[in-house]
Amino acid sequence: MKAAVWIGKNQVEVKEVEDPKIKSDEVLVKVKSAGICSTDIHVIKGDFYNGNPPHILGHEIAGDIIEIGEKVDRWKNGDRVVVETMVNCGDCYYCRRGMKNLCDHGGDIGFPPYQGGYAEYIAVPARCLYRIPDNVTYDEAGILESFICPAGSIFRLGMHFGDTILIQGAGPAGLAYVQSVRACGAGKIIVAARNEKRLRLAKKFGAHVVIDIQKENMESRIMEETDGHGVDISIDAAGFPSTVENSIKYVRKGGNVILYGIPDDRDYINFPVTQIILKQLSVHGASGNPHVWQPVLDLLSQGIFNLKDMVTHTFTLDQFNEAVDFVSKRKDGVIKAVVHP
Numbered sequence: 303m304k305a306a307v308w309i310g311k312n313q314v315e316v317k318e319v320e321d322p323k324i325k326s327d328e329v330l331v332k333v334k335s336a337g338i339c340s341t342d343i344h345v346i347k348g349d350f351y352n353g354n355p356p357h358i359l360g361h362e363i364a365g366d367i368i369e370i371g372e373k374v375d376r377w378k379n380g381d382r383v384v385v386e387t388m389v390n391c392g393d394c395y396y397c398r399r400g401m402k403n404l405c406d407h408g409g410d411i412g413f414p415p416y417q418g419g420y421a422e423y424i425a426v427p428a429r430c431l432y433r434i435p436d437n438v439t440y441d442e443a444g445i446l447e448s449f450i451c452p453a454g455s456i457f458r459l460g461m462h463f464g465d466t467i468l469i470q471g472a473g474p475a476g477l478a479y480v481q482s483v484r485a486c487g488a489g490k491i492i493v494a495a496r497n498e499k500r501l502r503l504a505k506k507f508g509a510h511v512v513i514d515i516q517k518e519n520m521e522s523r524i525m526e527e528t529d530g531h532g533v534d535i536s537i538d539a540a541g542f543p544s545t546v547e548n549s550i551k552y553v554r555k556g557g558n559v560i561l562y563g564i565p566d567d568r569d570y571i572n573f574p575v576t577q578i579i580l581k582q583l584s585v586h587g588a589s590g591n592p593h594v595w596q597p598v599l600d601l602l603s604q605g606i607f608n609l610k611d612m613v614t615h616t617f618t619l620d621q622f623n624e625a626v627d628f629v630s631k632r633k634d635g636v637i638k639a640v641v642h643p
């Protein structure tokens with residue numbers, strides 16, 4: 303089969319490799335759409351270590367089942383599926399307490415030992431599959447994973463109707479947060495970012511207030527919008543030292559802070575411990591959540607979530623390097639790009 307193989311720092315080669323072979327509890331999926339994630343771009347560039355090249359990356363995957371392992375009985379050839387990234391052991395301290403996302407022995411599809419979705423075919427454990435509703439496209443399902451993580455942290459937090467939310471960052475994660483908190487009945491959604499085009503999209507997806515931080519004073523705008531209290535939930539979906547600090551600064555006393563954007567390892571963050579203590583804040587670190595795949599698919603099918611307009615660019619597998627360049631330089635207002643192997 304053809305695959306985009308990461309072979310070293312800044313090097314990905316699109317070439318013929320051996321077809322994957324399935325184990326008895328796995329299925330073979332013909333990949334129809336694979337979302338390009340900025341995590342993979344960091345891996346390719348060598349500034350986020352997660353695996354040894356050569357390796358086929360790609361952990362946002364949708365496609366058709368074309369072969370079934372002998373122990374798999376719930377699926378058949380031709381089923382349209384989206385692949386959950388997380389693979390857990392089912393037996394460790396965390397798995398036995400219902401926290402498979404924290405599994406000690408688990409792994410992620412797209413990272414060793416699991417090959418990823420930037421390829422024509424992928425072998426995946428059947429327990430990682432979800433059915434794509436008939437009215438949901440492969441491309442929407444192909445970027446689902448990038449939506450699941452932000453949505454999952456809102457699900458875990460259990461926000462309340464009418465809550466006021468600050469979201470810093472209006473990239474794929476920020477926009478997923480806008481849609482998630484809107485679906486949960488947010489009273490006021492405030493988005494702060496520095497990209498005008500993306501702020502317009504944030505409005506389209508449900509933000510009530512957008513703040514262009516290059517032109518406006520963020521502090522006075524937020525205080526004005528919250529009667530001087532600060533927001534109930536403050537989300538950092540950008541991952542800069544300044545946005546981490548701001549997320550704590552602009553939350554009200556007793557409020558919740560969600561840290562989602564991952565800062566550069568070399569960044570020094572002046573973590574405001576005194577403010578956290580005196581304001582009696584709850585600070586949450588957010589990444590994967592295994593419990594929201596089906597609910598998010600259901601709301602996507604009902605038209606409550608809009609992933610269609612988040613997929614702004616498509617590439618063939620042969621154009622993989624072009625796609626990576628496109629996403630990393632944020633060319634042409636790209637939000638999410640997918641490859642069609």
Ligand SMILES: [Zn+2]
Pocket residue numbers: 339340341342361447448
């Ligand atoms: Zn990702």
Ligand SMILES: [Zn+2]
Pocket residue numbers: 390391392393394395396397398402404405406407408
């Ligand atoms: Zn486990």
